[in-house]
Amino acid sequence: MLVHMNTLLTSLPKSTPLPRYATRLLGAALAATAYVVCIPWDLRNRAETPGGIDETSPVSALGVTFLALSLLALAAYFGIRDRLAWTLLVVAAPPAALLYASLSSHPTQDANAWPVTWAFCTLVIGAGTLVSATVARRFRREDG
Template identity: 60%
Template sequence: MTEKLMGHLSDRPWTERWLTRLLGAALSSAAYLLCLPWDLRNRVESPGSTSETTPVTGLGVALLAVTLLLLAAYFGRRDALAWPLLLVAAPPATLMYVSFRTHPEADASPWSLTWAFCTLLIAAGVMVATSVARRFRQDTGDSMDGLIYAHR
């Protein structure tokens, strides 16, 4: 059972590989939606204020970060290097972009810069967690990484 849950995805059947990847993308999307809920009502904090209320909390951001790092470590250990970026970082970045685009524009809207910074931060965190997890991976001699090093 451990081999099935923690073994290389490249050694698993095609359907199991893709269902696992689909589940990973769904989990990262669900984590974003649960930890950073959308408040489509966008109310001002007080009459005459230019700031709006937000349902985002520090605890929600921390829980999202931990969840994404755990997913990145899991897929980093099991799959090829680029997959965690696509499965773990791309869904929250896409949902954040949609969230920002549905927000009414202000005169000097910082949403594009905020989205770019957050996407870069999420992607960097995913890549670091993936790299650390790959250090604990026990490669067999027939993987592509082994072939690359064998030709040097």
């Protein structure tokens, strides 16, 4: 059964409640999955060698790039289909919540800088989501 392309781009606020909220839940699940796949759960820095003072992070540039591209694509899609506030909640909130849970789950904090790290990363994710959604809204087709 083929889904008509028009169905994938219809305005969510004008659709019936079941497809509207199912699409939003699917988007949030995709955003959370992208975070889980791209960013390791344990974000603490590690010594490069045993006894060394140089530390390395388990986060890779490729993982961050793939996460950013995934979230930008989701934000563009929901920017076309939904309101900006819902786009922010669907795309930016799941990774921000998972990052918060990951950073706060460690009994020993790295110099207690994690709240600042979380706030900065959440701001970047939210701003990127809003910019991508706003740009995508310019390409939205008006119904009627």
